[in-house]
Amino acid sequence: MQVHHGLTLADIVNVKVLQEIQDKFSDATxxxxxxxxxxxxPITIPSNFxxxxxxxxxTSKGLARCMGSDDCGGRxxxxxxxxxxxxxxxxxxxxGAPISLNQQHLGGFLAGQVILPQDGENIADEVLKGVADLNLNKESVLGMLTEIRVVPEERVRAAADLLYIMTNYIVEIAMANIVQKQLMDELKAKADLEKVLRETELKALQSQVNPHFLFNTLNTIARLALLEEAPRTQEVVYALSDLLRNNLRNIDEMITVDEEVRYIQNYLLIQKMRFGDRIQTTINIPEKLLDQKIPVMTLQPLVENAIIHGLEPKRDGGTIEIAGDIHDGQYELIITDTGIGITKNQIEHIFRNEKRVAGKGQTTGLGIINVHKRIQHYFGPQCGLEISGKQNEGTIVKISLPYEMVKQEARL
Structure with a gap:
């Protein structure tokens, strides 16, 4: 979809969301x-200046210089x-980290106001020289300088990298808002609302960012970045980067089960950092199924649903197993959780309701039915999802897809 130029960052992203992200980053670092x-x-209220x-x-002259410096840093x-x-x-x-969309510079996420250890005693002379014409009280300036944190350069650069990850999320939020606005325009312009809904909700499923998952992930990365040096942090950041790259793929793309499993492993790794031992996962898919084709983002909405609506409400958490099997010319992927379960009425409601249902996870109603409809669109009505379970005994989601004989090659 085309992105309209001329929009400002505040037009695209809710300023309250930007403020919350900024405040959380500032509190964590x-x-x-x-x-x-x-x-x-500035479009947000400064944090911890x-x-x-x-x-x-x-002073008016000092404010103008600070804003000019911020502008130069962002550019x-x-x-x-x-x-x-x-x-x-x-x-x-x-x-600073850039905030851009389709090569359009929207602004910057700026942080800092620290002193490097190597600046030594000369920093006071440099600062006094830099503000000499602002008519500030020298003793006050020197006193305030003693309050400024001394931070190693490598820590500053690590914070800059973290900032860049967060700006990527801001861009994702911006893209979701733009897509949502354009979808609304299309809905008003077309007569066949059901057809438009079917075509556009698939794109919305890909482009929406779940704030619940977003903020918990950002908090996890921030805490790990500050408290340890650095293998687990690096692992989470890499997993998050791969997850984002996969989320930007064409929603109509077909990938192998192996690729989809790698994507879901990254998603589960991030959730593991959040929930710890409360959630245990196993993946047992036969190697002969790994080359089978599957629509991109088939497993993630179902696993997310199992976590948010099945295991998260349980105080002690539980387990998720992803398994595979071949039966009557079809292969099956089965997602089993030991969560709070599901009733027959809830299952009927999911398959009967094709409109968005309010909830804290993006998979409520919309994600599950879209996975089901996409599979049937590609492979016919004999394929799709089957959900079973009992209240307080967990849930089983079975995905049925046509099995194709694929030449098996040695995997490295």
């Missing part, structure tokens, strides 16, 4: 933070297409 538009103008920076910004990051670490006009270290 201890760094000052602000989000600015393409002209360097130092007294020194607020003092500089209390530098945008031109590099990666996070940047730089000195502000007053001599403190700042970092």
């Amino acid at each position: 201890g760094l000052a933070a602000v989000i600015v538009d393409s002209a360097g103008q 130092t007294r020194f920076c607020n003092y500089v910004r209390s 530098m990051a945008a031109s590099l297409s990666r996070p940047s670490v730089y000195r502000c006009h007053a001599g403190l270290m700042d970092l």
Whole structure:
């Protein structure tokens, strides 16, 4: 879908969402933070700004310089297409990550206001020189400088990388909002509403970001980044990157079961960091099924549904098993959880209701029925989903797909 140029960051993304992301990042890292538009103008309320920076910004000339510095930092990051670490006009270290969409610079996520250990005692002279013409009280400036954190350069750069991950989420939210607006325009322009709903909800399923999952994941990454050095953090970040890349694939694409399993393993790894030992998972799919074709994003909505609606409500959690089998010319993928279960009425409601049902997970109603309908669209009415279970005894979701004889080659 086409993205309309001329929109500002505030037009695309809810400012309250930006503020919440910014506040959580600032609380987790201890760094000052602000989000600015393409002209360097703040669109959020600054988080944890130092007294020194607020003092500089209390003058009109100082505020103009700070905003100009923020603008330069955001544009530098945008031109590099990666996070940047730089000195502000007053001599403190700042970092920024670009916020862009379809090569359109929307703004930047800026943080910092720290001193590097190697700056030493010279930093006071540099700062005084940088603000000399602002008519600030010298003793006050020197006193406020003693309050500024000294942070190793590698920690600053690690925070910049984390910032870049978060800006990717902001772009995802922006894309979801744009798609949603364009879908509404299309719905008003077309007479056949059912046909439009069928075509566009598949794209919405791919582009929507579940805020519940988003914020918990960001918090997990932030805590790990600050508290340890760094193998588990690296593993989570890589898994999250792969998950995002997969989420941007064409929703109509067919992939192998092996690829879909790797994607779901990344998703489960991230959820494992959040739930710990409350959720145990096993994947037992025969090797001869790994080359079979399956629509992209078939397993993830079903596994997410099992976690959010099955296991999360249980205090002690439970287990999820993903298994595979071949039966009567079809192969089956079975997702079994030991969650709170499901009633016959709930199952009938899922297959009867094709409209969006309110809930805290994106898979409520919409995700499950779309997986079912996509499979039937590709393979016919003999394929699709079958759901069974009992209240307080768990749920079983069986996916039936046509089995094709594929030449098996040695896997490395």
